[in-house]
Amino acid sequence: MGKKIIVITGASGTGKTTISQYLKEKYNIPIVITHTTRLPRVGEVDGVDYHFETDETFKKNHYLEQVEYSGYHYGSSQESLNAMWKNVDVASIVVDTAGAISYEKKYGDLAVIIFLKLDLDTVANRLRDRGDDPDRVQRRINSDEFKRDLVIPVELRNKSYEIVNKTIEKTEEKVDKIVKSIIIK
Incomplete structure (x- = not known):
C-alpha cells in the first residue's frame, strides 16, 4: 500500500473533527495538524489541535490550501503532511471543500475524500452546543464559504465518499468500510 491522505470535508459542525478523531482512535491514523491564526478554544493545545500562528508566522509556511474564515487564516502545509508521511502510510486531515478540491487535484488517488453533510438546523445547533459564540455562529452560517461547504462541489462528485452524518454510529x-477498502488495496 502506498501513501494515502484521508481528506475529511464538509461544513462546520458536520462532524469532521469527530471522524478524524475516530480514525485516530480506532485505526491509529494520525491527524495532520493544520495552521490557524485564531485563538485556541478552551482545552485546545498548540501543536495538537492546530499550529496556532500569528499573521506573520502563518505567512512563512507552504500551503496546499488556505482560507480565511471570520477574519482568521486557516491552512494545511506541505511540511506537516510530509512530516506525517515520513512516519506513516495513512494520515487524515480536516479541510473545507476548497481545500479538498486542492488535495484531489494535487494527489489524485492518494487523496481519499470523505464529504460529511447535514441539514442547516442540525449544523447550527451543533456549533452552538460546542460553545461557539452565538454571534459568530450566525456570521459563519451566513458566510458564502459555509453555504458552499454544505453541498458537495462538482469537482468532487464521483471522486469522494458522501456521508450524511445524522448518527455517529x-x-x-x-x-469503517472506506478504511477497509483503502487498507486492502
Missing part, C-alpha cells in the same frame, strides 16, 4: 460504520 451509522457514520462510523460507513467510515
Whole structure:
C-alpha cells in the first residue's frame, strides 16, 4: 500500500473533527495538524489541535490550501503532511471543500475524500452546543464559504465518499468500510 491522505470535508459542525478523531482512535491514523491564526478554544493545545500562528508566522509556511474564515487564516502545509508521511502510510486531515478540491487535484488517488453533510438546523445547533459564540455562529452560517461547504462541489462528485452524518454510529460504520477498502488495496 502506498501513501494515502484521508481528506475529511464538509461544513462546520458536520462532524469532521469527530471522524478524524475516530480514525485516530480506532485505526491509529494520525491527524495532520493544520495552521490557524485564531485563538485556541478552551482545552485546545498548540501543536495538537492546530499550529496556532500569528499573521506573520502563518505567512512563512507552504500551503496546499488556505482560507480565511471570520477574519482568521486557516491552512494545511506541505511540511506537516510530509512530516506525517515520513512516519506513516495513512494520515487524515480536516479541510473545507476548497481545500479538498486542492488535495484531489494535487494527489489524485492518494487523496481519499470523505464529504460529511447535514441539514442547516442540525449544523447550527451543533456549533452552538460546542460553545461557539452565538454571534459568530450566525456570521459563519451566513458566510458564502459555509453555504458552499454544505453541498458537495462538482469537482468532487464521483471522486469522494458522501456521508450524511445524522448518527455517529451509522457514520462510523460507513467510515469503517472506506478504511477497509483503502487498507486492502
